[in-house]
Structures are given as structure tokens and as C-alpha cells.
Amino acid sequence: MHAPSAAGRPAGDIVGVSAATVRLRAHIEKVAPFSSNVLITGPSGTGKELVARRLHARSPRADRPFVPLDCASITGELMASQLFGHVAGAFTGAHCDALGCFRAANHGTLFLDEIGELEYPLQAKLLRVLQERVVTPVGSHRGEPIDVRVVAATNRDLREEVAAGRFREDLYYRLHVVHLQTAPLRQRAEDIPLIAEAFLVELAAEGLPKRSLSAAALAELSEYAWPGNVRELRNVLEQAVIRSDASVLRAEDVAALLQPDAAEASGAAASGDQACATRPRVHSPADQGSPGPEPLWASLAAVEREHLLRTLAHTFYNRSAAARLLGITRQALLRKMQRHRIDVPSEQMR
Template sequence: MARDSYCMSNAPMYINSYAIDHIIGESAWAQRIRKRILQVAAYDYNVLIAGPSGTGKELIARAIHAHSSRSDKPLIPVECASIPSGLFASQLFGHVKGAFTGADHETAGCFRAADGGTIFLDEIGELDLELQAQLLRVLQEKQVVPVGGHTPVPVNVRVVAASHRDLRQEVRAGRFRLDLYYRLNVVRMDACALKQRVEDIPLLVEHFLAKAAMENGLPLKRLSADAIAMLQAYDWPGNVRELQHALERAVVFNESTVLSPTAFEGVFDTDLELEVQGQVPTSTEAVLDALPTPEKAKLAAESLRVGEDEEENWPTLAALEEAHIQRTLKKTFYNQSAAANLLGIDRKQLARRIKKYGMQIPRRSPGRPARS
């Protein structure tokens, strides 16, 4: 009996394959999620993992499976967003031979492929209401009816679902079934945006650089302190996945074993990310929003030093922007790519601001040799 193409795993995931030590970091969130994984894994309840894209929701699901009593059975991940609605029932519940044109053989479907193990329904919030109803019936009755068949087939699976959407909001908006939400949300776990655990970035960097070296047979590389600081100041809208890809690109295009901020030139698509999010700010807002909290506090303190009787000297946003750009350029030894990364804007935007404020960029930066 064939397995369907949307069932993305063909082999059981054993307990050591995705143990909790793959959850990298020592932040409060990382320690808490590792503890919760072990607690949740001991029970057979359904789990809903919520959090932004790129935060490791599938890694959490795999760790739950790996530490559960089902670890010697398959974990079947299903990317719900990629399954055409017309193929949903066939792919998840299987079909009998001759059920439709082209059904030349019987298929098991993802639920039967996961029998005895775990099925991971990734991005479940992308299913339309009709498909949600079909899924709900399977969860309620714990059996599937293959397309073209009439005989229910019992299935013994644990369901772990994930979504980057707030499913409670989706329920309120009428886009997600309340009864399905309750079926899935027996145990809720929250993945964490990288910008909320920047203290984990050094350990994540070490992990991904070691992984890149091992997979590609390259010398192990490391980041300079300035590069680490730059990565911690960045907002990471793509979260851990974006960090991993940024490091991989830096490794590919830089021969030095110590990666400085210049190794990340052109890595961050800040403009694209802001446009996709629909949050393109004004130029001043872009700079101020990119500041780490200590810098924001410093600027606020500087502004508040102006007394009420000196309002005519109150600095404008443009003045604050110019002053901060000057400080950032000096900090990065006038490397415009590194400065742009720290400011959360691209190099062209920075160049326009340098021209706007008439800033002078020295040919030889203080304490550093001239760039070639």
C-alpha cells in the first residue's frame, strides 16, 4: 500500500533523533520549553504549538514525539498549507483503487501511515472550513474512511498541530471552527520569537556554525564580538530560520575564520520584510525602532534633559536620527554595510541619509586600515 506524497516522513523518529538538547539556548523560554516538552511527552493528549514562522515549532513537535512512548513509531509531518483542497481527503485519509481517475492503486494516507505514532499538522490554520470539518470527524471518531471506500479504518495517532496564526482570533473571525480548536488545544505550547530571546543568539550561532562546518567539510568559523552585537541588535522577523540562513550565507562568501560585521553585507532584506508585513515606517521611525532598548533609553534621557523653559532647543526627530547615525558609523568604523545592519535599514537607505545630512565619511576609519 503506497504512502502519499504529502506525508513528509518515511521513517520512524527515534528518541535520540530530536531530543530536547536540540532546543538551543539558556534563556528563560528555552529552559521552560525543554521542561514542558518532557512533561507533555509523557501523556497522549493533543498539542497545539503557536508562534511566528521560523521559531522551531516543528522541532518542538519532534522533541515531544522523541520523548514519548510512541517514539519507536512514525512521526508524520503534514504541511497543511501545501495540500490542494481537492486532494486533502485522499492525502490524509487515503483512497481505494479506482476511487477517481488516476487512482491506480490503494494508498494509506497520512493518518494510517502515522498509526501508533504521531501526526504533525503544520500550519493547520490554513485549512478552509470544509476541510476543518473533515479533520474534526477523524479526531472525534478516531477512524478514517478512505476516499471511494465505505469501511471505517481505526487509527491510533497522537495529534500535534501548529500555526503561526492566532487561532483564537481566527475563531472569532469565523475562519476556524471552535470545536476543532478545542479538540487541538488540549495542551498549548508557545514558540518564542528570536527578538525576545536575543541572549540565546551566541549559542545558536555556535551551533549553526558547527553544523555548517561539519556538513560542508569546512574549518570551524566563529564571529567577532562586534558581529555578535550586530546580530543581537537586529529584529529577526524570520526568527531562528533567518539567523541560520544568514550564517550559512556568511560562511559561503567569506574565507576568514573570524566573521566580522562586514561578512553579513547584503544579508538582511529589511525593506522586503517591512513591506511584506505592511509596516513600512518613515525614515526616522525605521532608525528609532531599530535601536536596542539601552540606546532608546539613552536618547530619551538626552531629550528629557531639556528643561521646560528651553523648549526652543528641543531636538527634532531628524536631529536625533542624524546623531544616532553618526554614533553608529563611528561604532562600525564607518563601514556602511555594518552600520546599516545595526540600524535595521539597507545600505541604500543609509547612503540617502548620509547625503541628506551632509555627513563626511573619512577615507581611513579611526583605528582601522582603509578598506580595499
């Protein structure tokens, strides 16, 4: 969906010709001039932050700050400080005043990514700020008026989170004034050539070798299911550019970097057999490394463990990147790795 285009689009533009992308761009243009809060939903890796940045760029606040904050990255008191700021002495280690993201984004846009991961007690404090348009730093009793447009994003269904008691209903309605939806890449395959071309231009601008794609390579990319969406596409292209010595990337250059199960899923889904499309073919962990017949059916735990291992290997054991591909938080991935007793090879520790 994003990256600069060789056709003269600005860096970070939303690239694509599919109906979903055209509709999204039109919706952004319609709501950008207003200060209403926006909730962006969609699968992980579909460019939700890019949508937020375009909203900001097309709004009257474009020359004011755009401040992004990942709500899954920090918890507790530190997250409160990140959001609202603090005064010196507010807690251990608070040696000086801190502005906080709300005040840093004053008269601009605050982008709250992964809003569904925000801890429940902090949701009440966020709601109060949105209602009163006043922020009180941690450790202070003096509120400061703010003028901030809040754009939040999540890959979760917040209505389900509300029903489960994990997300405040009143906060949901405060955020869900304008709703924008990003589509998975597999539903807009006609966008892939433009996005791929744009990424190759971006990678060359970052100092990597200049490459182009053969028609066969483009066909290979267009037939793949892209479980990691646009983020995975960029990852695959960057790996292909680094590995290949040719100026034109061939089909085999990219095919070697695609997840086999996802490619099979794409073909099966096209024929309407979605149930079979999403069924991975795996071995039980107990049988790994030992000869013998393949079990007739793997357990759910075995499927999950195998998929975690494949994803970690695909990202060279970069846990943050693996978590993004899987559509979960890094903390959730670490818990799953601990539960399945998955260790990171010493040479991949990072």
C-alpha cells in the first residue's frame, strides 16, 4: 500500500489501483480536514500508520507535530508518563519534567498504535483526557488544555474486546468517530506491482543496489497470499535485493523467500476451498529430527509451535518482526515461545 512510487508520488504515499485502495484514499481526503478522532482497523502490516500520516498530511494540522506512540511497547507508570508527561520526582528515576506525547502533539496529531493493547487502568485516564481536552502530568495536580487530534489503530476487533471486558465501551465510542479500514494485501493483488516497484525505489534510495522485477517475478509475488501483508512484501524484496547479483530479480529469487504454506493457501482460497487453504502441513515436534512415519494429524499445539518456528526463522529470529508478521504483540510472542520451549540460537540473539 505504501512507499514512494517511481511515477512521481511523494514518499510515504498510499500506492495502488485496487478498489479498496482507491476507496481508502477517497475516505481519507473526505475526513482529513476535520479534527474528529479516527479509528483505523485492519490486519497487521497493512499500513495503518501510513494512513494516519496521510490523514495528518492532508489536514489543517499538517505543519504541526505528528507524534506516534506504540501502546504495546510500554506498560504501567511508564506508559502513563509517555502519554501524559510527568513532573520531576513523580516516581523513581523521574529526575526532570517530561512533556509526554499529548503535549508534544499539541495542535497536531497523536497516533496511538496498537490501542487494543493499552492496559485497562490507563484506558480510563485516556478517556478523561479525550473528554475534557485537558492533560495532567503524572505527579501533578494542574491540568493543561490541549488541542490534539487522536488517531488510533488496532488489528483487534475492539467490539469483541469490549464484550470480553478488556476494552472500555465509552473509550471505544470516543475513538470510533471516524472509522477507516485497511485491507489485507491478498485482497488487492492488483496493487502488488506498484507497491513492489515503489519499495525497490525506496530500497535503492537507502543505499541498496538498484533492482527491477521480471514479469515472472511479479507473477510469483501476485500469486502469493502475503500473511504478513505489505510489511512482509518489503521484507521479501529487501532480502531478494541483497541476495541477488542480477539487476533484474527473477521468479526464483523471490520464490525462495516465500512461505510455502501461504502460497498453497492462496491457490486453495482462489478455488473456494478456504478450509483446506488455512491448514498447514506440519510434523509433530516429537518427530522432529527423528525418522519414522508422519503422524496422521498434528495437534493444535504442534501446529502453533511449528508456525512459530517457521516465522522466527523467516525473520532471522527478530522477535519484533516475527510478532508483527503474526499479528500479536512482542510480549505475547515471548510468552508463546516460553510455553513451547522455543529458544533463540545463540548466534541469533538480538
